[in-house]
Structure formats: C-alpha cells, structure tokens
Amino acid sequence: MLSIKNLTVNVGDKPILKGINLEIKAGEIHAIMGPNGSGKSTLSHILSGKSGYTVTGGSVTYQGMDLLEMPPEIRAREGVFLAFQYPVEIPGVSNIYLLKAALNSIRKHHGQPEVDAMDFLTLVKGKVRLLEMDEKFLYRAVNEGFSGGEKKRNEILQMAILEPKLCILDETDSGLDIDALKVVAEGVNSLRSPERSFVMVTHYQRLLDYIKPDFVHVLAHGQIVKSGGAELALELEEKGYSWVEAA
Amino acid sequence: MTTAIASRYAAEYQTIAPTLCGQSLPWLQQLRTEALTQFSVQGFPSPRAEEWRYTNVSAIEKKLFSPSIIGQPQGIATTELLSTYQLPDAWSLVLVNGHFCEELSVLDGLPETVSVMSMADAVETQNSASLLETHLGQAIDNAEHGFVAFNTAWFTDGLFVHVPAKLVLEKPIQVLHIATQADVMAITRTVVIVDEMAGAKVIETFVGLDNAYLSAAVTEVSVGANANVTLYKMQCESEKAYHFGGVYVQQARNARFTHHNFAFGGLLARCDIHADLDIASECELNGLYLGVKRQHIDNHTRINHLKPHGISRELYKGVLDDRARGVFQGRVIVAEDAQKTDSQMNNRNLLLSNDAEADTKPQLEIYADDVKCGHGVTVGQLDEKSIFYLQSRCIDEETARNMLTFAFANEMVDKITIKSLHDKVLEQVLLRFPQEGVNKEWL
Numbered sequence: 001m002l003s004i005k006n007l008t009v010n011v012g013d014k015p016i017l018k019g020i021n022l023e024i025k026a027g028e029i030h031a032i033m034g035p036n037g038s039g040k041s042t043l044s045h046i047l048s049g050k051s052g053y054t055v056t057g058g059s060v061t062y063q064g065m066d067l068l069e070m071p072p073e074i075r076a077r078e079g080v081f082l083a084f085q086y087p088v089e090i091p092g093v094s095n096i097y098l099l100k101a102a103l104n105s106i107r108k109h110h111g112q113p114e115v116d117a118m119d120f121l122t123l124v125k126g127k128v129r130l131l132e133m134d135e136k137f138l139y140r141a142v143n144e145g146f147s148g149g150e151k152k153r154n155e156i157l158q159m160a161i162l163e164p165k166l167c168i169l170d171e172t173d174s175g176l177d178i179d180a181l182k183v184v185a186e187g188v189n190s191l192r193s194p195e196r197s198f199v200m201v202t203h204y205q206r207l208l209d210y211i212k213p214d215f216v217h218v219l220a221h222g223q224i225v226k227s228g229g230a231e232l233a234l235e236l237e238e239k240g241y242s243w244v245e246a247a
Numbered sequence: 248m249t250t251a252i253a254s255r256y257a258a259e260y261q262t263i264a265p266t267l268c269g270q271s272l273p274w275l276q277q278l279r280t281e282a283l284t285q286f287s288v289q290g291f292p293s294p295r296a297e298e299w300r301y302t303n304v305s306a307i308e309k310k311l312f313s314p315s316i317i318g319q320p321q322g323i324a325t326t327e328l329l330s331t332y333q334l335p336d337a338w339s340l341v342l343v344n345g346h347f348c349e350e351l352s353v354l355d356g357l358p359e360t361v362s363v364m365s366m367a368d369a370v371e372t373q374n375s376a377s378l379l380e381t382h383l384g385q386a387i388d389n390a391e392h393g394f395v396a397f398n399t400a401w402f403t404d405g406l407f408v409h410v411p412a413k414l415v416l417e418k419p420i421q422v423l424h425i426a427t428q429a430d431v432m433a434i435t436r437t438v439v440i441v442d443e444m445a446g447a448k449v450i451e452t453f454v455g456l457d458n459a460y461l462s463a464a465v466t467e468v469s470v471g472a473n474a475n476v477t478l479y480k481m482q483c484e485s486e487k488a489y490h491f492g493g494v495y496v497q498q499a500r501n502a503r504f505t506h507h508n509f510a511f512g513g514l515l516a517r518c519d520i521h522a523d524l525d526i527a528s529e530c531e532l533n534g535l536y537l538g539v540k541r542q543h544i545d546n547h548t549r550i551n552h553l554k555p556h557g558i559s560r561e562l563y564k565g566v567l568d569d570r571a572r573g574v575f576q577g578r579v580i581v582a583e584d585a586q587k588t589d590s591q592m593n594n595r596n597l598l599l600s601n602d603a604e605a606d607t608k609p610q611l612e613i614y615a616d617d618v619k620c621g622h623g624v625t626v627g628q629l630d631e632k633s634i635f636y637l638q639s640r641c642i643d644e645e646t647a648r649n650m651l652t653f654a655f656a657n658e659m660v661d662k663i664t665i666k667s668l669h670d671k672v673l674e675q676v677l678l679r680f681p682q683e684g685v686n687k688e689w690l
Contacts, residue, residue, distance in 0.1 A: 051631075071643075076639055084636065087636070092654025092658055101642060105642060105643075106641055158640065162640075
C-alpha cells in the first residue's frame, strides 16, 4: 500500500524528517506517536501533499505510484485521505455540496458516471446516522461554527463517504470528550477492512484504547526511534517519551 | 481646471435650463439656481478633498457630456437591455438616457393611494409637487460635494414614489436606468417617501450600451416612523461609463432602512450612501463590489446616529481582479445624544491579482459615552489553508479558488429576498467571474 524509504524533509533550511522508513500493507493500522515537535504532523502533511515543505531525499510509493509527484487532489482521488487536526471552516460552501463534489471527482477520475442524486442522499444520510450527527449539519457551511468535536466527526463522515484506501488521522482525538471519542472511534472501526490501511498520528495513547493498532512507531527528532506492537503504546504511556528520546 | 470645467457646464446650462422639468415651480427653480451657483464655485470634487482622496474624477473633465434630447428612437439595443434587466414581478419605470419612457414602463395595478411616477410628471402633478416641495433636497446637502449640486441643478427626470401610511406594497418597484448614447449624460433624481407604518421595496438598476457616458443619480429616501424600506441598487453600467450615485436617507423614529448595493459596472463608479437615524431606527447597509480590468469602484457610506437606541449594521465586500481598484470609506457618527447606539461596520476585500488594489478606511466618530460600536477591515487573498483543505477533498486547485471566491461574494447575493432580483444579480456575479468549474448548485 505505502512504502516510505529514507524520507528526509526540510522546512526552509531546517531538517524536520531525517530519514523515515515505513512499510504499510493493506488492512494494517499503524500508530505514529511522538512528543511535540517530533515531526508527526509534518509526516501527515507530506503524505497528503501540503505545500511549504521541501523533500530533500528518499521516496514515498503509494500503490506503485510516486506519491510525492502527485498534486494533493490526485492523491485524494486515488484514495489518500487526511483527517485534519484542525479542520478548516469554508463559509459559503455547504457540507453536502463538498461531499458530492468530492465523490464525483473521485468517480470521474476512475471513469465512472456521476453519482445519482437519490443514491447519494441515501448514502450520506446512512453515514450521518452512523456517526450520530444531526442531518442539519449537511446543509451548513463546511465546519463553520462547528464545535471541535463536530469538526472531527465531520472529518470521519467525509472519510466514510469517500471510502479512501489510505486514511491518515492527524491528532484526531484532540478536542474530543470521551463520548465523542467513542463515536469517532466506532466510525473508524466500522471502516476497517482488509483493503484499507490507517495511519494514526497521535500524541496520547487514549485513542489507541478505542482503535487498536497493529503497529506502533515512535517518532523523535525526525526519526522513527522505536517500533513495536500495540503494547508499545502502553509502555510509552507509563514511561513517557523521555524513555525513547534518550535511547 | 476645476473652475474651467465648471464654467463650461455652467455656460451650457443656460441653453438647457428651459427644457428641465419643473419650470412652473418657483421653489424648484430657486433650488436649481442655488445649486448651479454652488457647483460653479465647487466644480467636480478634487482628490485633495479627504472624501475623494482615492478617487480622481479628472477623467470626466476631459470629455464633454451632453444631456440627451427627448424623444430619441429606442432601437433594438434598448429592447435587449430591457428584456435582460426588467424584472417580471415588479412595477417598473424605465428611464432612457435620463428621460421617462412610458411605453416601456409597467405600472398597472398599483394601489390607488400609492404614487409611482416619473419625476417630470410628479412636479407637474399637484399632490406630488407639494410633497416634493417639502422633501426634495431635504436629505442632501448641496455643499457636500460637486456632484450633489450638479445633480440638483441638472436633473432631467427620475422616479417619484409615495406610499401612504399603513400600506405595505406587495410588489417591488424597479426603476431601470438605461443609457444608449455615447457621450450622453443622464442626470436623474429619485425621491421615495414612505409614510409611517408603511413598507416598500425599491430596486434601482443601472445599465447601458458599450459606450462612454455619464450617469449621475441621486436618490432621497424618507422613511416614516415604524416604516420599513428596502432599497436595492444594481449598478451594471458599461465598462466605459462613469457613474456617480448618491443615496440619502432620513429615518424617523423606529424606522427601518436596508440598502443592498451591488456595484459591478462602470470604468469609474462612485456611490455615496448617507443615513440619518432617529430614536431606535435601524439601518442595514450591505454592499458587494466586483472589479475587473481597470475598473475603479468607490463606495462611501455615512451613518449618522443622531438619537438614542439606534442600530446599524454594515457589511461591504469587494472582489478585485486584474488592475481593478476598490475603495471603501465608511463613517459612523454617534452624536452626543445617541446613547445606547449599537453599531457594527465591516469591510472585507479579496484581491485576486497582484495588481489589484483595495483602499479601505472605516471611521468611527463617537461623541456619546454609552454605546456599542465596532468595526473590522480585511484586505487579503484567498486562504491557502482553505484551498489545501478542498484539494485534500479531491477538488483541483483552480476549482477550489473559484469556489472560495464565489462563496465569498455569494454571501451578499444571498441576502436578496426578491427571487427574480436574486437570480439576476447572481447571473451578473457569474458573468464577472466566468472561470471554469463554477457550479450553480452550491451558489
């Protein structure tokens, strides 16, 4: 699915990622943990194509394609989805319009006809119920005036409708109370499948109580300093990041 | 130069004066004479004047605009403009080159007690003439700047509306200004009087053929106690035209006035909007200006809170592309007596090119001590974070930019409550920014 080889990235002259190696197979869930400033968000931004970073070396291959050569919208249409840490408010563009435009862009990219209006509504409303959201959200401007929790749910709603192959969750648990966290986690778990992979970027272990990862990687100073199974997250929680940073 | 141009127009005035409406009314003759004197002294505004520092009108002094002759043939072009801009669900009064055109106007079915007529007819009709004697010139100050005095001296025609107390008009009234001749000057005056507890919606539409011409229209509105008036201005002049508009409003106690100002056309367009508020009056000013190529669009507002408990809300948005320049100067004045005033003014500008320019100057002058007043201004480009967010949701960059631009402008279009007008304005917005990927569905 995704193969990151010796990736180095700068912001300006400053190296942020200093040689990342990561192999993600279809159906796997990988958690990337690390202290603030370790380069976690940079990694998720690089994978989704945000500008402002310079790749100084290495490669990222996604389903046999050179991911770094693709503009963000092509990555998205090919199935890469970034759930934002801070979802952006888009006044004047309704949620449902964005969902439809996005879904049709994907279909067009794959040479399929536009989605039928009725089928689309049925699909969307089903997902809205799954995430325990109010249907009214669909007709409001994207994220405008949404609470932190509502914004995160909205990200998962988009993910549920667009059915990506590689889901990158950037600090999805931030700003969520325990109830909202459970709903979001259930939404994510319902999307788990042998064809779909997840990269969860998170500072805290608590999200991993609800979405169990297959692998945990610890990022520090721009490098993966330790990898392991789900139990590594618990160990980190207990011992703190200084334990791996020092290593 | 200013004096030279003033004396040139003043000299010409003598030949045209006998043809201007209201010859039989001594008070109007006097008003015109005083205004001409005022104009001869002032001339057109100079950029040295603070209120005109961003807008240089010297270009119009290089041309000689002449009033049009009454009774010119209408032609196919007029019919086309008419079919595009005349609203089907409104009473409409059509002015061609500054003169009322009865055969194009649709005024059937007006309630008997309501007057909607051309200014030239109104000054010749007893009831309306006496109303005009008390109202015409009341909301303006000829000394304000040269264009006001110029308008009072020269106006050939216009619209007169009177809605008596406790009557709410079911349909809007549209006054459609059409300019068909090159180098013509269309100078019109509109007076709208809405008595207490009455309601009216008036739409001023300005259009013209692809010529250089001068369109100068002053509108005075009197909103009676507890009355509600909404005025729409849809300025779609030719891109070679000069437009100088003024809207001057007097609001009585508890009166509500809403203005929607859509400034899309003109090579050089300026609009002044002044409102005087009484006790607990409410005033809402909305504006959207879209500039492309080398357009210069200037909007100037002044809200005078004269008495306590007034509320004012103002939002002006501009989208400027190419080498266009947008100017916004908004003043809110809260008099010493106007305690508990609640006022909010905002101006937001979106620059789509490196050569576009926005000059914005909000001013609050507060002389009372117990008020809630705020203002905010932004000049910027599309938010890169928003563009990336849309891209990450499969939307290509160009479409994302267009979506955001239209969404920005559409907020103002969405405030229009008259369906036919809403669609017409939306059509104009789409015409001004004809980029790919714009879908009416999300507008």
